[in-house]
Amino acid sequence: MTMRMRPVGSTLRRAAWCLLSSVVLAGCPAPTQIDDFPGGTGDTTQQPPKQPFIPTPIIPPEINTGSGNYPGKDPSLQPVGPGDNSSDPTAPQGPPSEETPDIAVHEQVKATVGDLVIFLLRMNNTSTVGFRYLLEPNTKGATMDEGTGQFRWPTSSEYLGQHSFRVIVANGEMKDEVFLSVKVQPPGIDPGETPPEPVVENQPPVLSPIGNQTIYERETVTLTLTATDPEGDPFVFEAKNLPDTAEFDPATARFTWTPEIFDEGTHNATFVVKDQSDDRLSDEKVVSLTVRDFPFVPESYEEQRYLLPVYKRAADFDSELVLFNNAATGTATVVVTYRKSDGVEVGTENVSLPARGQQRILNRTTAQIADTTFSGLAVITSNSPLSVVLQAERVDVADPAHDTNDSFSYPAFATVSKKLFIPLLEKNRTPGDFNSAISVFNLGDEDTAVTVKFLAQVSGTVYDSGVQTLPPNKKLTPAVSENTDLPDGRFSAVLLSTKTPIAAYVHSDSNAYVPVGTDRLPMYGMRGYGTTAQPAHSPRLILPYVANAAGGYTSTVAVQNAGSEAATITVTYYSKAGAVAKTVTSASISPEAAWIFATSSTDVAPAAGFDGLAVLDSDKDVRLVASVFLDNNAVDIGMGYNGVAPVGKTLFLPAIYKGLAGRQSCIRVVHDQAAPLGVAVDFHGENGALAAQQSATVPVNGYAEFCTSGIAALPANFAGSAVVTADQPIAASVTSPSPSEERGLSYSTAGSEE
Structure with missing residues (x-):
């Protein structure tokens, strides 16, 4: 193959590039015939492209015969055997040429985002009959006209940087190839100049989506945070604005919270991921934690410790404590400690209650309260579950x-x-x-x-x-x-x-x-x-x-x-x-x-x-x-x-009276079942002995009432308690009015979960 390359001066080089590349450049005339292209046919007319390309001059490509070791040439390529096209799927069909194809090699072309890059390739061979131009398949949107050798590529910001395209020219016997190199630059950079190397900035880590949470009171929610870092740098987690009782472990990135009744509503917690070496590089997400109501289940005060206000001639009130041992067997050891409102202890009283036994303590006569007048509290502890009621009565004193x-x-x-x-x-x-x-x-x-x-x-x-x-x-x-x-x-x-x-x-x-x-x-x-x-x-x-x-x-x-x-x-x-x-x-x-x-x-x-x-x-x-x-x-x-919501199947009711100080007690038992419910009531004296038994059926949405005045088995001036049982949850109110003394005692209970 004869290398035919002529020296090209700057003016001539400029003209050659204008024609060869089919581009509209500043100072370029409209393309006419390719007369000055080595090896050209001299009778090919080019039309200007419909879209302008690169509004500033660029370096024109070098023209090379292709016989040397130019960049990108694969020296291992061999001519295809005569008439054999099956071994190379890129080999075009057509009359064979007697000469190995040799195409011009183009140097790097620089383009700006949005430009349409066009190369028009020509072989330096004497004969071009039967040769076709093929572009190696790619996904960048470039196209190649197999007959004319025109390469077209619309650039976009997606393709910023250096790109290489492989073009093969072949007939049935021989082939050659060239690599077209295009560098796509951002807008505002002169394509004729080499842009400065971009500064690669450290990017912050990215916190993975978390999502808002809706939970019920006393239900535990657990969240484990995850994140990624573009450079693979280590990162750390933290949390801000958490509810008071919530916990967050930065080491495991684990958030845990069990809201209580008072947490009902929406809480906004912030979770953050930070670059370990630069905490200015961070990402955060605000998560709404909505706490909703949950059907109520009473929580028993398991310490068997009760506090009640007590009075001794305070505002002319005297209080009476009524203590009842819920247990069916065993003696309850009870300690009553009296404290002033400021917490100062003034005395302690020990009480022993038999099974199902009851004791009334009139604070006006309590020896442990030495003060003439007293307004404070009683702290009651016991080794056995108790039911306690307080009644305060205004007394007839000097006024x-x-x-x-x-x-x-x-x-x-x-x-x-x-x-x-x-x-x-x-x-x-x-x-x-x-x-x-x-x-x-x-x-x-x-x-x-x-x-x-x-x-x-x-x-x-x-x-x-x-x-x-x-x-x-x-x-x-x-x-x-x-x-x-x-x-x-x-x-x-x-x-x-x-x-x-x-x-x-x-x-x-x-x-x-x-x-x-x-x-x-x-x-x-x-x-x-x-x-x-x-x-x-x-x-x-x-x-x-x-x-x-x-x-x-x-x-x-x-x-x-x-x-x-x-x-x-x-x-x-x-x-x-x-x-x-x-x-x-x-x-x-x-x-x-x-x-x-x-x-x-x-x-x-x-x-x-x-x-x-x-x-x-x-x-x-x-x-x-x-x-x-x-x-x-x-x-x-x-x-x-x-008001009550039935919970317990057993109700313990202290301070039940028949005629004592004129008090007559009535118990109303209710339930929320869909069928009538049978209940049984055991009345116990203050010594714990069984005094009477009653039973009844409670209608749906109705009540059963047990009034001591109508229970003949209970003695006059009875003071004691009642235990109500059923096989489904029940609740009750107790009223003990005294018309003769114009006083009234009342309370309600839903029992405790069993």
Whole structure:
């Protein structure tokens, strides 16, 4: 093969490139005939490309005969044998040429993103008959015209950098090849200049998607973080804005959280991955953790430790503790420690209770309380499960204007929680000038911050919210009547402890007097109501005793939305036999707010004379808490209890009376089963001996009632307890009014899970 290469000056070289490359360049004339191309035919006319290419000059390619060792040439390639095309699929068909094809080799061409690169290849051979141009298959979008040798490639930002294309020219006998090299550069760089080497910056690691989480209270959520780094550099994890009780281990990138009742709502946690050598290189994701209500399961206070407020001539109140040993066998050893509100211990009392035995402790005569007046708490511990009730009575002391018919009562807490709800509080409520008082106890062994939030009915508008530190074994009494931020009337509250479980008791009593000379007399027969602040229960509650002018009693109901979203509440009144008496639905109740209504109101109550129960249902998956006040204006008795959701199959009921100080106890047993349920009641004297037995069938949506006045087997002046059993969960209310003394004791219980 004869090498035919002529020297090319800069002007000539420029003209040759303009023609050879079929490009529109600055200073290039429109392409005409290829007269100056070595080995060209001299009669080929080129048309200018339809798209402009590289608006600035580039280095033209060198023209080479191809017989030397140019870059990219494969010296091992051999001519194909005459007439044999089967051994090479790239060999084109056509008349054989007597001369090995030799094509020009082009140096690197530089293009800008968006340019259309065009090469027009020509052989330096004397004869070009039967040869075809083939482009090695590629995925970059380039094309080759097999007949004319025109290579076309539209560039894009996807192909920044250096690229090489293999072109083969062949006939049936021989072939040659060339590599076309194109460097694609970003916009703004002169294609005729060599761009500076790019600075490779260290990229941050990338945190893998996590996703928002929705969980239930007391359900554990676990997340394990993963990430990648573009350079493969090591990285570290961290977490920010976690809920107080959540845990995150950076070593394992593991997040774990078991939310409690007070965690209901949405929490936004931030998870971060950082380059280990440069924490400025990071990625983070915010994850929403939504905690929802879960059907309530009471958690028994397993330590057998109870705290109750006690009084000795404090505001003329005396308290009485009633302790009952739940165990069917064995003696309970009980220790009662009395402490002042500031936690200072003043005395200890030891009590021994036989199986199913009961003891009443009148604090006015308690020798361990030496002070003339005392307002504090009793810390009760036992080696056996107890049921405890407290009754406080206002006594007739030196001031004769103080009537003796003011009392309130409540059971010791049976569940623990860091969040408690108080559906019904009063300030200067008329008639009767009723005002509420709250006693809060820290059940843990470390200080805790307690938030007390007061809210308006229905709307949930916050009247006041404050935080106080409560040490262990001390009592906190948030101001109600003295709080000028609270309006007169009725409202609700929420208590939230940050660290330890708490218990709380609420009572309302009347202080209305009429001046008479130098004395004053009660304007109303004074009465009190007592309830226990409750953790959230369930979307369905039962109120065992609701009345509208029945037997002298009328009810006031307060139901609180303990959820995180607004809900409407339906109240269905049932007779003792389970027949529907009336159904009413509330307006939308804001979270933590209460709906408070009297059953004497014609728009929400059944007809006068109704004596039955009520079932509360929420239209949302939110929990409810409820309290009921029972008023008897004829004998000036007030009693209070909480709504219940049946849980236990066995109920332990202390402070059951028949005629003692005029008290007559009635037990109303309810359930939420779909079929009638049989129940049995054992009455025990204070010495634990079995005194009487009763049984009954509780209708669906109805109740069975056991009143001591009608049980002949119980002796007069009976004081003792009752144990109620069934084969399905049950609940009950206990009322013990004393018409002769114008006092009332009441409480409710749902039992504990067995």
